[in-house]
Amino acid sequence: DADVTQTPRNRITKTGKRIMLECSQTKGHDRMYWYRQDPGLGLRLIYYSFDVKDINKGEISDGYSVSRQAQAKFSLSLESAIPNQTALYFCATSDSVGPGVGEKLFFGSGTQLSVL
Amino acid sequence: AQSVTQLDSQVPVFEEAPVELRCNYSSSVSVYLFWYVQYPNQGLQLLLKYLSGSTLVKGINGFEAEFNKSQTSFHLRKPSVHISDTAEYFCAVRGGTGGFKTIFGAGTRLFVKA
Numbered sequence: 392d393a394d395v396t397q398t399p400r401n402r403i404t405k406t407g408k409r410i411m412l413e414c415s416q417t418k419g420h421d422r423m424y425w426y427r428q429d430p431g432l433g434l435r436l437i438y439y440s441f442d443v444k445d446i447n448k449g450e451i452s453d454g455y456s457v458s459r460q461a462q463a464k465f466s467l468s469l470e471s472a473i474p475n476q477t478a479l480y481f482c483a484t485s486d487s488v489g490p491g492v493g494e495k496l497f498f499g500s501g502t503q504l505s506v507l
Numbered sequence: 508a509q510s511v512t513q514l515d516s517q518v519p520v521f522e523e524a525p526v527e528l529r530c531n532y533s534s535s536v537s538v539y540l541f542w543y544v545q546y547p548n549q550g551l552q553l554l555l556k557y558l559s560g561s562t563l564v565k566g567i568n569g570f571e572a573e574f575n576k577s578q579t580s581f582h583l584r585k586p587s588v589h590i591s592d593t594a595e596y597f598c599a600v601r602g603g604t605g606g607f608k609t610i611f612g613a614g615t616r617l618f619v620k621a
């Protein structure tokens with residue numbers, strides 16, 4: 392089984408609909424992240440969470456919200472989807488144990504979201 | 508703000524030829540540097556990382572990268588590529604003005620031809 396699991400793998404929705412993307416991990420990591428990938432732009436950070444009570448905005452948080460339901464679960468919501476939110480979304484976790492320590496990210500397989 | 512520039516969006520190369528994927532970052536302070544690889548229809552996985560010490564870092568699948576502080580570069584190399592190396596490669600940086608966040612470059616698509 393995958394260590395970082397994202398559901399769904401693919402989703403097509405219409406403008407204005409509310410969408411939730413889910414992420415769960417079995418790695419026991421405290422830190423979780425949501426990125427979106429667009430061709431030619433690489434990965435951009437949407438939100439990140441360093442523990443259950445800690446939620447932080449990333450570079451492009453407008454139009455998104457998140458919920459950290461448990462150490463292992465971190466969901467991303469689009470309250471009212473718009474076409475320019477069509478992208479590949481990745482959840483990631485990390486094993487950093489403190490500031491100044493190098494940090495490897497573990498990624499899920501991604502969710503391809505299309506907003507029509 | 509912290510930034511990462513991957514100088515080539517696409518690199519076509521013949522099988523068994525050497526390849527270099529270029530990466531420059533902006534920071535005047537110490538950072539941690541990474542290369543990730545994304546195979547088709549998969550998530551990213553770590554290829555190698557530089558935290559400190561030797562400036563030549565060896566990773567998986569025969570890849571290596573050299574950290575050059577004076578040129579703020581972290582170029583990825585492989586002496587002989589295989590068809591299976593066809594993928595997208597991302598350079599990333601953590602630390603400096605970016606703090607705890609990992610900042611990614613735009614990616615370089617490596618296409619290995621037979």
